[in-house]
Amino acid sequence: MSMIVRRSPLRTAGKYAAIGFYLIFALFPIYWLIKIALTPDALIYTEGTRMLPSALTFDNFAAVLQSDFLGYFTNSLIVSLGAAAGTTLIAAAAGYCFSRFRFAGKRAIIALLLVTQMFPLLMIIAPIYKIVAGLGLLNSLVSLIVVYTAFNIPFATFLMQSFFDGIPEDLEEAAMMDGCTRFQALRKVVFPLTLPGLGATLGFVFTAAWSELLFALMLISRNDSMTFPVGLLTFVSKFSVDWGQMMAAGTLALIPSCLFFIFIQRYLVQGLTSGAVKG
């Protein structure tokens, strides 16, 4: 039996208006970023609030690409990919254990993981600095990878656990009855089904690490190990801010995130929802 639902045109218009408003609200800062990046320096202040600049230029991009920016960019890529890969690997292993095994102290460990999420980062910056300095890892990208991995593991673990919870244990048991070892069952049956979850976790950690400023600022001071958010600050000098180049750099920095999300988006939408609701 099919039913024809007649939608009132007013409601449809209202729905689109709401979506349109949301899109403008969310995307306007990005538009502004790109707009200023493309505006010649001379016009930035004189045409301050005009929606469209009267002239366009790619000088800012050219200038940015000739600066140290590519170095920052590479550093950020190394740190973000490293942290994302490390976190996802560890979180997947931990999440699997939480989801599948009963062991002593499980509740305590989960509670501890939650507690770590309750403190503001500012509180632990000093001790972290001390530890990293003591290890002689200041100004190294490794320190950032380790710190980001450590900070993202708890949330990523819960995320992965919920994905594993969504995969019926029957499947693994069936695989073991079919002749798999537990590890084979994990690799051949559970892993392919967790790809959306792995994608979501990777994306989450990647963006978090890509845009992190606080720790990068504290732990890195040498120009050649700066990550992109720290590098961006070099456009701010004591007496002036080079807005055009800063925005051009910002625009370029969006590219990897965008590419990454285009790549995993397919899994992400499926993943973020399938973990929450059993379907």
Next chain:
Amino acid sequence: MARLDLKDVSKSYGNVEVMRDINLSIGDGEFIVLVGPSGCGKSTLLRMIAGLEPITDGEFSIDGQRMNELRPRDRDIAMVFQSYALYPHMTVGRNMGFSKEIARAPKEERAREVAQAAQTLGLDRLIERYPRELSGGQRQRVAMGRAIIREPRAFLFDEPLSNLDASLRVEMRLEIARMHRKLNATMVYVTHDQVEALTLADRIVVLEAGRIQQVGSPLELYERPANKFVARFIGSPMMNVLPARPGAGGLRLPDGAVLDVAGDRSAGEAVEIGVRPEHIDVVAPEAGDMVVKAEMVEHLGSDTNIYVRTESERGIMVRAHGHLPVRPGAEMDLHFQRDKLHLFAADGTTIPRTGAP
């Protein structure tokens, strides 16, 4: 094919003992059904045989070889799950051939066996499909196909039909019976549905509260239940159990009827009698053991179920063959077939009938 032996098997979670004294020998090619109410431990027992659940104490062996410590993959047993547990990311063909894939069988051999099994199960057009594109009955067949291709020493079924609708269930039940006859394989089947148990089993194992209550052929359980639990669990509608007191002339029921069970020396210990609805006859006035009023009547065509209330407020179910024109509220005389009476002692065990009445 194989013979399975469970010897003094028990299972505990921490300090809680959930199964004990499980002794069972399953012969080569035998079809054993484990039945019982939910929580009786039947699935746990099956999972212990599969190796998915460790055995706390006792021994489980296949063909005399101890299995307790072996992993599921080394026991060479196939299992069909209630949820079917098909791998969602693999096609039907790959699902069925997965055990061979793991065993590194040559590709052509795998394909040939899958094709053959698919043919028998009527799945040959679905080999390239994914499980999500199949109906419940088709998924069930794929799960069976996967088990068959494994060529195991024994098959386990964990409530395989409970997710199917009624008509499909009957069809798949026949399919399983056919599969058993064809493969002549040892099979252990868990269900809470007594119809499945009675129709499929060579022998039924009735479990309650983690203990075996009785093992026997369907007819044995029906005719000679070991205790009140088995008596009431097997048979539909359920057996009537009425309190009884030994008295002059036989056993006295609460509302005064006296059943002469003369010749039964042991009847004196009975505190309850059991009689199946189909063993109570509706007879001519004055000819019965008691007079009752029909409260509810169910006309099933082949049978008529009459629910009556006695003066003692204890209801009795009567099943008459064919169509019986009884209206609710009508009075009628009931006769209890003497040779079909069951006597229960205070602890619920059946008192053997020592002599024919």
